[in-house]
Amino acid sequence: MLSIKNIHASVEGKQILKGIDLEVKAGEVHAIMGPNGSGKSTLASILAGREEYEITEGSVSFLGKDMLELSPEDRAREGLFLAFQYPVEIPGVSTTNFIKTALNEKRKYHGQQPLDAVSFLKLMKEKMQLVEIDKSLLTRSINEGFSGGEKKRNEIFQMAMLEPKLAILDETDSGLDIDALRIVANGVNKLRNNERAIIVITHYQRLLDYLQPDFVHVLVNGRIVKSGTKELALELEEKGYDFIKDELSLAEAV
Amino acid sequence: MKEELDVLEQTVSSDYKYGFVTDIDTDVVPKGLNEDVIRIISEKKNEPEWMLNWRLKAYAHWLKMEEPEWANVHYPPINFQDVIYYAAPKKKKQLGSLDEVDPELLKTFDKLGISLSEQKRLSGVAVDVVMDSVSVATSFKKQLSEIGVIFCSMSEAIQNHPDLVKKYLGSVVPMTDNYFAALNSAVFTDGSFCFIPKGVRCPMELSTYFRINTLGSGQFERTLIIAEDEAYVSYLEGCTAPMRDENQLHAAVVELVAHNKSEIKYSTVQNWYPGDENGKGGIYNFVTKRGICQGNDSKISWTQVETGSAITWKYPSVILKGDNSIGEFYSVALTNHMQQADTGTKMIHIGKNTKSRIVSKGISAGKSQNSYRGLVRAGKNAINARNYSQCDSLLLGDKCGAHTFPYIESKNKTAIIEHEATTSKIGEDQLFYCRQRGIDAETAVALIVTGFAKEVMNQLPMEFAVEAQKLLAISLEGSVG
Ligand SMILES: Nc1ncnc2c1ncn2[C@@H]1O[C@H](COP(=O)(O)OP(=O)(O)O)[C@@H](O)[C@H]1O
Numbered sequence: 001m002l003s004i005k006n007i008h009a010s011v012e013g014k015q016i017l018k019g020i021d022l023e024v025k026a027g028e029v030h031a032i033m034g035p036n037g038s039g040k041s042t043l044a045s046i047l048a049g050r051e052e053y054e055i056t057e058g059s060v061s062f063l064g065k066d067m068l069e070l071s072p073e074d075r076a077r078e079g080l081f082l083a084f085q086y087p088v089e090i091p092g093v094s095t096t097n098f099i100k101t102a103l104n105e106k107r108k109y110h111g112q113q114p115l116d117a118v119s120f121l122k123l124m125k126e127k128m129q130l131v132e133i134d135k136s137l138l139t140r141s142i143n144e145g146f147s148g149g150e151k152k153r154n155e156i157f158q159m160a161m162l163e164p165k166l167a168i169l170d171e172t173d174s175g176l177d178i179d180a181l182r183i184v185a186n187g188v189n190k191l192r193n194n195e196r197a198i199i200v201i202t203h204y205q206r207l208l209d210y211l212q213p214d215f216v217h218v219l220v221n222g223r224i225v226k227s228g229t230k231e232l233a234l235e236l237e238e239k240g241y242d243f244i245k246d247e248l249s250l251a252e253a254v
Numbered sequence: 255m256k257e258e259l260d261v262l263e264q265t266v267s268s269d270y271k272y273g274f275v276t277d278i279d280t281d282v283v284p285k286g287l288n289e290d291v292i293r294i295i296s297e298k299k300n301e302p303e304w305m306l307n308w309r310l311k312a313y314a315h316w317l318k319m320e321e322p323e324w325a326n327v328h329y330p331p332i333n334f335q336d337v338i339y340y341a342a343p344k345k346k347k348q349l350g351s352l353d354e355v356d357p358e359l360l361k362t363f364d365k366l367g368i369s370l371s372e373q374k375r376l377s378g379v380a381v382d383v384v385m386d387s388v389s390v391a392t393s394f395k396k397q398l399s400e401i402g403v404i405f406c407s408m409s410e411a412i413q414n415h416p417d418l419v420k421k422y423l424g425s426v427v428p429m430t431d432n433y434f435a436a437l438n439s440a441v442f443t444d445g446s447f448c449f450i451p452k453g454v455r456c457p458m459e460l461s462t463y464f465r466i467n468t469l470g471s472g473q474f475e476r477t478l479i480i481a482e483d484e485a486y487v488s489y490l491e492g493c494t495a496p497m498r499d500e501n502q503l504h505a506a507v508v509e510l511v512a513h514n515k516s517e518i519k520y521s522t523v524q525n526w527y528p529g530d531e532n533g534k535g536g537i538y539n540f541v542t543k544r545g546i547c548q549g550n551d552s553k554i555s556w557t558q559v560e561t562g563s564a565i566t567w568k569y570p571s572v573i574l575k576g577d578n579s580i581g582e583f584y585s586v587a588l589t590n591h592m593q594q595a596d597t598g599t600k601m602i603h604i605g606k607n608t609k610s611r612i613v614s615k616g617i618s619a620g621k622s623q624n625s626y627r628g629l630v631r632a633g634k635n636a637i638n639a640r641n642y643s644q645c646d647s648l649l650l651g652d653k654c655g656a657h658t659f660p661y662i663e664s665k666n667k668t669a670i671i672e673h674e675a676t677t678s679k680i681g682e683d684q685l686f687y688c689r690q691r692g693i694d695a696e697t698a699v700a701l702i703v704t705g706f707a708k709e710v711m712n713q714l715p716m717e718f719a720v721e722a723q724k725l726l727a728i729s730l731e732g733s734v735g
Pocket residue numbers: 011012016034035036037038039040041042043052
């Protein structure tokens with residue numbers, strides 16, 4: 001589904017990603033872990049098409065298409081969803097209206113009619129239950145004055161509504177208390193299926209306890225330095241990133 | 255909600271939609287201004303002598319005045335001798351019904367999406383159409399006259415209701431008020447007249463579509479609306495103008511008089527040709543709009559959506575004379591490319607317990623300049639006067655400007671005047687967030703702007719709100735990306 005090959009990216013002349021390779025297949029859940037500043041959000045941003053990052057080398061294909069050729073909106077319409085680390089407030093635009101617009105833009109792209117009001121409401125109701133989001137949030141301006149947890153839950157709600165083929169969750173767990181974390185994780189679990197791939201960016205084990213990823217990758221200083229199964233995450237939790245760094249410097253020393 | 259999205263879809267077409275010229279035989283008085291021109295105008299309109307004298311007095315006064323320069327707008331000097339002051343579609347014969355209206359004219363209305371028959375059938379709106387300077391069609395007049403409402407062109411009012419016109423014309427905006435009002439008083443050609451008698455609630459929205467149609471002809475509309483005790487009227491003014499290369503001057507005067515316990519709601523969607531991207535062409539819109547809450551417990555409410563004109567200079571105001579009277583001003587002013595707008599309101603509190611509310615939303619894009627200018631004055635007898643003003647500016651890009659000039663004058667310790675202002679910018683982060691959800695930048699801007707302006711749009715009658723929303727989206731085309 002997603003094939004990242006040797007991606008190098010920089011911002012303001014500073015090299016941040018230094019050769020990333022990653023293969024993600026339908027139905028898989030991948031976790032990307034790594035210390036702050038290692039380039040995790042940068043990777044998510046270039047996949048979503050943020051223009052301030054310059055891709056200096058490498059390629060990305062998504063569902064057989066050259067993803068780097070697509071505009072951010074077309075990537076989204078093709079089925080890419082990014083749950084933002086810092087969801088953006090848009091005063092005056094209600095969450096409902098925002099999602100409805102997004103959904104109908106996507107439908108238009110695929111040659112479908114806009115969803116009528118009744119079907120839309122029905123869909124909303126169904127998905128609201130799934131992610132246990134409160135109705136009152138949906139009439140408010142999107143993300144405006146939302147608590148950290150509400151913003152994250154709203155991201156997962158949008159994911160549920162838009163039914164992406166590939167979802168990238170950028171630190172959706174950070175800033176959540178244990179109850180909120182459970183709710184968000186449950187929501188994500190319910191959205192897992194054979195056709196959908198999920199990339200979870202986090203630096204804590206606790207979300208992964210709920211999600212049980214198929215693969216774990218460790219991103220340090222712009223490179224994936226280690227990949228493994230969910231046991232790798234446990235090991236990291238136990239020993240910290242230093243153990244990888246130590247391993248790395250050992251390897252480099254050899 | 256559905257309409258909202260349809261509206262957004264239309265943002266893809268990008269030329270000024272109403273840029274076309276209707277080919278109608280016009281009856282034009284030569285360019286330039288002097289006493290003789292005024293006499294010709296008055297004569298062509300078959301006016302009584304008092305009207306001519308009134309005009310001549312205004313003209314004499316205008317000659318002594320100077321063009322104002324205090325507004326935050328810049329334009330080359332206007333040559334008032336290069337303006338055509340009168341142009342009327344030639345009447346082939348007296349029109350008995352709409353079917354007899356010049357088909358070219360009807361076609362124009364079709365292009366504008368305001369075909370009269372449609373309007374009549376669908377929305378029950380009475381439309382008094384002002385094409386250039388003379389009203390050529392008036393509908394629903396009969397229905398209105400049965401309940402005593404007078405809704406006609408100003409020319410007809412001068413002929414048929416001279417006492418009312420004499421009593422009220424210039425009573426709110428004196429001919430000496432300002433440069434453009436004096437000019438208008440001297441040369442106004444037509445406009446609308448509305449009189450709602452005591453105790454009558456006008457059962458339909460009264461609506462006028464103004465349209466400039468003769469190359470180089472100035473528009474000097476004159477509108478007068480009177481609500482007697484306990485009367486109510488909602489009046490809609492909307493305009494679209496054809497694309498032009500040369501600047502066109504538009505200097506209208508609107509006067510509203512609200513007696514005891516009456517209410518006048520005046521809504522405008524202004525879409526005169528704004529000029530092209532480089533600021534070439536476009537209308538100069540210098541308007542004087544003022545209402546007086548003459549009676550106790552009366553209310554005047556101005557709502558405007560301004561997207562057009564190269565230059566807008568306009569301050570719909572309310573004089574709160576009656577005790578407990580209420581004045582409101584809701585405004586969305588959008589400027590793009592090289593447009594300049596200096597608009598706002600004046601709330602003059604004279605009576606006791608008078609209240610006013612100002613909500614102004616300025617949207618600037620391109621290299622445009624958008625200024626809010628508002629005066630709130632509480633006189634010494636305006637005990638317990640209250641004002642609340644909210645002025646928000648939204649910027650798209652960093653080459654445009656938003657300015658706020660609030661003036662507050664209070665001569666009364668019991669008056670409470672509150673002013674809040676915010677400025678925000680549509681940020682890259684917001685646009686990217688929308689795009690990541692599949693909403694392209696142009697649609698995202700329309701969505702954000704619609705949200706920003708919602709509080710004002712909600713004040714508009716439904717069918718107008720839809721049209722106004724379209725205008726906002728269309729006017730912002732090409733402002734992102
Ligand atoms: N827009 C930007 N401008 C300048 N530097 C940036 C920008 N975005 C990210 N960086 C830098 O790139 C590095 C990686 O950041 P990020 O991808 O956010 O890391 P992570 O998400 O792993 O914490 C950091 O050093 C950060 O300061």
